[in-house]
Amino acid sequence: MNTKIIGTGYDLPAFTADNDYLATLVDTSDEWIVERTGIRVRHLAKEETTTSMAVQAARRALEHAGVSAEDIGLLIVATITGDTETPSTACRVQAEIGAHKAVAFDINAACSGFLYGVHVADAFIRSGIYRNALVIGAETLSKIIDWTDRSTCVLFGDGAGAAVLCAAEEPGILSQSIGSNGDKWEVLACQGRPNENPLCEKGGKPGYLTMDGQEVFKFAVKTVPVCVEEALEDAGVTADDVKYFLLHQANKRIIQAVAKRLGQPEEKFPMNLDQCGNTSAASLPILLAQMDEQGLLQKGDKLILSGFGAGLTWGACLLEW
Ligand code: UT7
Numbered sequence: 510m511n512t513k514i515i516g517t518g519y520d521l522p523a524f525t526a527d528n529d530y531l532a533t534l535v536d537t538s539d540e541w542i543v544e545r546t547g548i549r550v551r552h553l554a555k556e557e558t559t560t561s562m563a564v565q566a567a568r569r570a571l572e573h574a575g576v577s578a579e580d581i582g583l584l585i586v587a588t589i590t591g592d593t594e595t596p597s598t599a600c601r602v603q604a605e606i607g608a609h610k611a612v613a614f615d616i617n618a619a620c621s622g623f624l625y626g627v628h629v630a631d632a633f634i635r636s637g638i639y640r641n642a643l644v645i646g647a648e649t650l651s652k653i654i655d656w657t658d659r660s661t662c663v664l665f666g667d668g669a670g671a672a673v674l675c676a677a678e679e680p681g682i683l684s685q686s687i688g689s690n691g692d693k694w695e696v697l698a699c700q701g702r703p704n705e706n707p708l709c710e711k712g713g714k715p716g717y718l719t720m721d722g723q724e725v726f727k728f729a730v731k732t733v734p735v736c737v738e739e740a741l742e743d744a745g746v747t748a749d750d751v752k753y754f755l756l757h758q759a760n761k762r763i764i765q766a767v768a769k770r771l772g773q774p775e776e777k778f779p780m781n782l783d784q785c786g787n788t789s790a791a792s793l794p795i796l797l798a799q800m801d802e803q804g805l806l807q808k809g810d811k812l813i814l815s816g817f818g819a820g821l822t823w824g825a826c827l828l829e830w
Contacts, residue, residue, distance in 0.1 A: 512631040513681030514828065516574025516673040517798035520565035521785065522552040528663070535659035542663045547761025551666030551786030554649045558592045562669035562791075563647035564605045570643065570798070571606070574673035581673075582639030583630055584611040587622025587646045587790035589699065589819070590653055591615060598647065608643065619697070620757050620818025622646055622790030623670070624687060624826055627814075630674050631682050645671040646790035653699050655717040664759070665718075666786030670794025680829040683746065683811075686739035687824035688732075696724045697819040729763045729817045734770040736825040737815050744827050748773050750811050751827070753800070757816030758782035758792040767815075779805070789818065806830045 527550045528539035542548055554562070563586055571578055586599040593601070599613035618625040623646035630642035647669035654662050674681075701716030733756065741748060748771050756764050758781060768775050781796050788795060793814050800806055808830060815825035 510635055510637065511677050511679065511681040512634040512674050513677035513679065514672045515675050516570045516572070516576065517671065517794065517801045518566045518569025518573055519668065519670040519795040519798035520562040520569070521668045521795070522554040522557045522562070524553050524555050525550050526553050531663050534656060535662060537659045537663055545762070546664060547780065547782055548664065548786045549783045552668055553651045554667040557649070557667065559588055559590050559647045559649045559669070560592050560598055560601045560605070562667070563598060563602045563645045563671070566647065566669040566671035566794070566798070567602055567606050567643055567645055570671035570673050576641055576673050576675070578606040578608040579610060581608040581611045581641050581643045583633055583642040584608050584613040585616055585626040585630060585642065585644045587616045587618060587626045587644070588648055589617055589619050589622070589789060590648045590650055602645065611643070618790070618818065618822045619820060620759065620787070620789045620792060621816045621820070621822035621824050623793045624814060624816050624824035625822070627672070627674065627682070627826055628685055628687050628824065631685070634674060634676050640676045642674045643671060644674060645669060646792070646794045648789045648791045650718070650789055653716065653718050655715070660722055661718055661720055664787050666788050668785060668788040668791045668795050670791050670798050672794055672797065683827045683829060684740045684743035685824065685826045686736040686743065688736065688822070690821045693728070693821045696721045696728070696821065726760065726763060728821060729759065730766045730770070732817055732823045733767045733815050733825070736823055737771060737813055740813065740825040740827040746811060746827060751813050752777065752810040754778050754813045754815065755793060755796050757818070758785060758796060759787045792816065
C-alpha cells in the first residue's frame with residue numbers, strides 16, 4: 510500500500526506588508542531585504558488566527574480531494590504558534606471542520622513540521638491503521654516575532670497550507686529522509702512562556718523568536734542537499750528525474766546554494782518567498798497548493814519536498830504526483 514497526496518489547499522491573511530512598510534518599523538530597506546533574502550512582501554494576520562487559516566486550508570484541501578471531513582482518520586497540525594497552549598490546534602480544527610472520527614494532534618518541528626506530519630501520516634497509512642489523513646502546516650509567526658529586531662522581523666509571514674493523504678495502489682510517497690539534532694536547539698528558539706509557579710522566580714526568557722541567522726544558513730545549505738540525496742538514493746531516483754524541488758521558503762540564497770550543490774538548474778526550484786516570506790511549517794504546503802492550483806503538477810511528476818528549521822530539524826520527501 511502507498512500513500513498519495515490527493516488534494517491541497519492554502520490560506521493567507523488579507524493584510525500584506527511590503528519591505529517599505531517594515532522600514533517604517535526598523536532600520537532596514539527594501540534593497541537589503543531583497544538582496545539578502547529575496548523577500549518582498551509577507552502576509553500578516555490581523556483578524557486571522559492559526560486555527561482559522563488551518564480550517565480554511567483544510568476545507569479547500571478536502572474539497573479538492575473530494576473527501577469528506579467525516580472520512581478523515583488522522584488529523585495532524587504542524588505549528589509552533591497555536592492559538593492555545595492546550596488544546597492542540599488540531600483538536601480545534603477537528604471541531605470546526607467536523608472531522609469527528611479523526612485522531613487529532615499537533616507536531617512541533619518548526620519549519621520541518623509539515624514534513625514530519627507527512628512522515629507520521631505515511632507510516633499510519635502504510636500500516637493500514639488509517640486510510641485518509643489530513644496534514645496541515647499553519648502559523649501566525651507574527652505573534653512571536655520581536656518587531657524591534659531587524660534581523661528576524663523582516664523574514665517571517667503568516668499562513669496555512671494543507672494536504673489530504675490517502676492509501677493508494679499507485680505510487681505516491683517514494684521515500685523520506687528525516688532527522689533532528691537537539692544539540693543545536695539554541696540556534697533558533699522561542700523560549701518565553703508564562704510561569705505562574707509560586708516556587709519559581711519571576712522573570713524568564715523573552716517570548717519572541719531568537720536566531721543565529723548565519724548558523725541556520727550554514728546548517729540549511731549543508732543539510733538539505735544531504736537529506737535530498739538520501740531520499741533519492743533510497744528510491745533509486747536521480748536528481749535529473751525530479752521535476753521540481755520544493756524547498757522551505759526561508760531565503761532565496763539558501764535555495765540557490767542548494768540547487769548548486771545538487772547540480773540542478775534554479776528553474777526546478779519554485780519560489781513564493783518573495784510574496785509570502787518564511788511561513789515556517791506552512792511554507793511547503795502553501796507552495797505545493799499554489800503550484801497545484803496553477804496546474805503545474807502533472808500525474809507522474811516526481812517532486813522533492815525538503816525543509817529545515819528549529820530543533821534543529823530537517824527532512825526530505827520524494828513523491829510521485
Ligand atoms: O526557517 C528557518 C529560519 N531561519 C533562516 O532561514 C535564517 C537563515 N539565515 C539567513 O537567512 C540570513 O543569515 C539572514 C537573512 C538572517 C541574515 O543575512 P546575512 O547575510 O547572514 O547577514 P548578517 O547576519 O551577516 O548581517 C549583515 C549585516 C549586519 O550589519 P553589520 O554588523 O555588518 O553592520 C546586520 O546588522 O546586516 C545587518 N542586518 C540588516 N540590515 C538591514 C541584519 N538584518 C538587517 C536588515 N536590514 N533587516
